[in-house]
Amino acid sequence: MSSSGKRVLITGGTRGIGRAIAQTLSPTHDLLIGGRDDASVKQTCAALRSAEPFVADLADEDATRAAAESVGDLDAVVHSAGVLGHGPVTSLDRADWxxxxxxxxxxxxxxxxxxxxxxxxxxxxxxxxxxxxxxxARADTALYAASKFAVRAFADSLREQEREHGVRVTSIYPGRVDTDMQRELIESGGQHYVGSNYIRPESIAAAVRLAVEMSADASVDDLSVRPGPR
Structure with a gap:
């Protein structure tokens, strides 16, 4: 298939859900692959049909600004980068938050x-x-859940703000997905990790593709992806 000519930036594009999104969109889109490690980003780009690096530590304000200034034209951004943050409130200090x-x-x-x-x-x-x-929010998820409730509010507000500018905003809520982050969470609780028990990253990538490729007369505002029947 030929490229649609549309450019999509995927943060956290070198692993897990982000990499699955990149692989799913690659046949039909021109991609910018986001990540902190230059070597990993370049390796991921080399494995895709049409991809360029977007290397930046997103916790660094100056680095983020410099990387964004080099983007140019852009049709979509997929925010897939993130960290876990887990544990009882009594174990979390200000630095964790x-x-x-x-x-x-x-x-x-x-x-x-x-x-x-x-x-x-x-x-x-x-x-x-x-x-x-x-x-x-469940027990021991106060930090992670608080961050996800907050970014949910950000997306909801942005969606309303940007309607007049023709920008669509989609929030996707995956259930437990077979990723390194999920493995870390399960094993930190002393449990045995079995990847087949969880949603494949490719299933979340399919949901992202739906949102990005939705025709202009419609918008996917919120999409919850839960485990299917076993």
Missing amino acids: RHTMELNVVAVADLTRLLLPALRRAHGTVVVINSGAGLT
Whole structure:
């Protein structure tokens, strides 16, 4: 298939859900692959049909601004980068809260702000990979859930703000997905990890493709992806 000519930036594009999204969109889109490690980003780009590196530590304001200034035209951004942040409230200090909020909320908001002029010109799409934790908070998930509730509010507000500019905003809420982050979470609780028990990253990537490729007369605002029957 030939490229649609549309450019999509995927943060966290070198692993897990982000990499699956890149592989799913690669046949029909021109991609910018986001990540902190230059070698990993270049290796991922080399394996895709049409991809360029977007190397930046999104917790670094100056680095994020410099990377965003080099983007040029853009039709969509998919925010897939993030960190876990897990444990009882009694074990979390201010540094833990700041680190998780910085990457899961502040970086998403700041990068979106920097990219909005290009997205408005393209009547583009912002996709935020949220989590089931952005809908329901459980024991020992206060930090992660708080960050996901916050980025949910950001996306909801942005959606209303950007309607007049023709920019669509989608939040996707995956259930538990077979990723390194999921393995870390399960094994930290002393349980045995079995990847086949969880949603494949490719299934989340299919949901992202739906949002990005939706015709201009419609918008996927919120999409919850839960485990199917076993």
